[in-house]
Amino acid sequence: MASLDDLPLRDDLVGRVPYGAPQLDVPVRLNVNENAFPIADVVIADVVASVREAIAGVHRYPDREFTELREAFAGYLGHGLTAESIWAANGSNEVLQHVLQAFGGPGRSLLSFAPTYSMYPLLAQGVGATYVAEPRADDFTLDAATVVAAIERHDPDIVFLCAPNNPTGTALSLDVIEAACEAARGMVLVDEAYAEFAHDRAQTALALLPRFERLIVSRTMSKAFAYAGVRVGYLAADPAVVDALRLVRLPYHLSALTQAAALAALRHAPTMLARVDELRVQRDRIVAELAAMGFEPYASDANFVLFGGLADPHAAFDGMLADGVLIRDVGIPHTLRVTAGTPAETDAFLASVARFAPSARP
Numbered sequence: 131m132a133s134l135d136d137l138p139l140r141d142d143l144v145g146r147v148p149y150g151a152p153q154l155d156v157p158v159r160l161n162v163n164e165n166a167f168p169i170a171d172v173v174i175a176d177v178v179a180s181v182r183e184a185i186a187g188v189h190r191y192p193d194r195e196f197t198e199l200r201e202a203f204a205g206y207l208g209h210g211l212t213a214e215s216i217w218a219a220n221g222s223n224e225v226l227q228h229v230l231q232a233f234g235g236p237g238r239s240l241l242s243f244a245p246t247y248s249m250y251p252l253l254a255q256g257v258g259a260t261y262v263a264e265p266r267a268d269d270f271t272l273d274a275a276t277v278v279a280a281i282e283r284h285d286p287d288i289v290f291l292c293a294p295n296n297p298t299g300t301a302l303s304l305d306v307i308e309a310a311c312e313a314a315r316g317m318v319l320v321d322e323a324y325a326e327f328a329h330d331r332a333q334t335a336l337a338l339l340p341r342f343e344r345l346i347v348s349r350t351m352s353k354a355f356a357y358a359g360v361r362v363g364y365l366a367a368d369p370a371v372v373d374a375l376r377l378v379r380l381p382y383h384l385s386a387l388t389q390a391a392a393l394a395a396l397r398h399a400p401t402m403l404a405r406v407d408e409l410r411v412q413r414d415r416i417v418a419e420l421a422a423m424g425f426e427p428y429a430s431d432a433n434f435v436l437f438g439g440l441a442d443p444h445a446a447f448d449g450m451l452a453d454g455v456l457i458r459d460v461g462i463p464h465t466l467r468v469t470a471g472t473p474a475e476t477d478a479f480l481a482s483v484a485r486f487a488p489s490a491r492p
């Protein structure tokens with residue numbers, strides 16, 4: 131059997147590490163920001179009926195333009211959007227990859243603001259683009275001056291702004307996005323994977339689309355719609371941007387089953403979003419209770435909370451895992467990240483983490 135070192139791998143991939151959040155079979159899994167609630171039975175019934183109907187036609191290729199689905203996303207997003215402004219793929223990771231394939235590539239650069247989503251450097255690497263990360267403030271906020279200065283310094287082809295930011299939960303105000311769009315020569319993508327969990331859902335970059343033809347807003351069904359296992363992400367942008375993405379997508383990249391499953395779930399958007407409200411309650415409860423225990427939780431607009439005040443995060447992580455609670459070490463010193471769970475899962479996390487609280491130390 132050959133090892134990786136024996137293969138004629140691309141030079142720029144040598145020594146790279148793949149994405150790899152642990153997938154462990156423990157009772158309470160709060161490590162990858164999934165939606166804690168399984169899909170409601172009424173929605174499952176509709177999805178199954180739709181997939182059942184779609185499978186009768188799978189001897190044909192699916193609608194390459196997934197027109198019906200794009201219309202449904204436009205309707206869901208509102209803001210006067212129509213199908214021509216919508217694109218979708220197998221998870222928003224693939225949507226981001228399409229953007230990098232069309233606007234990045236060798237000799238081009240992607241700018242973002244760290245700590246941020248760990249896939250950005252990997253996606254840039256995959257298309258041979260350079261990834262540049264500028265630091266956020268100590269509390270992980272990002273202001274217009276910082277963003278504009280970084281854009282002027284690096285003159286990037288693409289800027290990724292994660293809002294709310296993963297792994298910190300930090301919100302981003304629209305004036306920062308506006309300033310980025312005004313300063314940037316290239317494309318500005320706002321990754322709104324967690325937009326539905328925000329305290330103020332009206333704060334979305336979708337509102338800026340009519341003013342900036344190089345602005346892209348990406349979303350996913352993985353989090354708010356509890357569809358992580360189905361793989362559906364989408365974006366809204368000027369129709370010309372969508373034309374650019376058609377140049378790089380594989381033909382028929384969205385299967386007929388995926389299109390049917392996504393359409394069925396979108397018909398139940400209010401049911402799905404009611405669950406999001408319950409998770410927002412658990413998220414706020416985690417922030418409040420961690421603070422009461424003496425930890426330092428960061429303000430979060432997402433379905434997870436990053437918290438500091440841990441003397442030894444590795445020991446705390448292992449101790450919680452021994453209790454059957456899996457959370458995430460995202461590599462930010464003295465912090466860990468936890469996804470908001472069901473009320474019972476959140477109880478289990480809070481009971482376990484209490485043992486490592488500053489207030490519990492002798």
Ligand SMILES: *Cc1c(COP(=O)(O)O)cnc(C)c1O
Pocket residue numbers: 163220221222223224247292296321323349350351352353358361362363
């Ligand atoms: C979860 C997440 C995504 C979405 O991933 P999918 O491929 O849609 O499952 C995108 N961006 C960020 C910042 C995320 O945390």
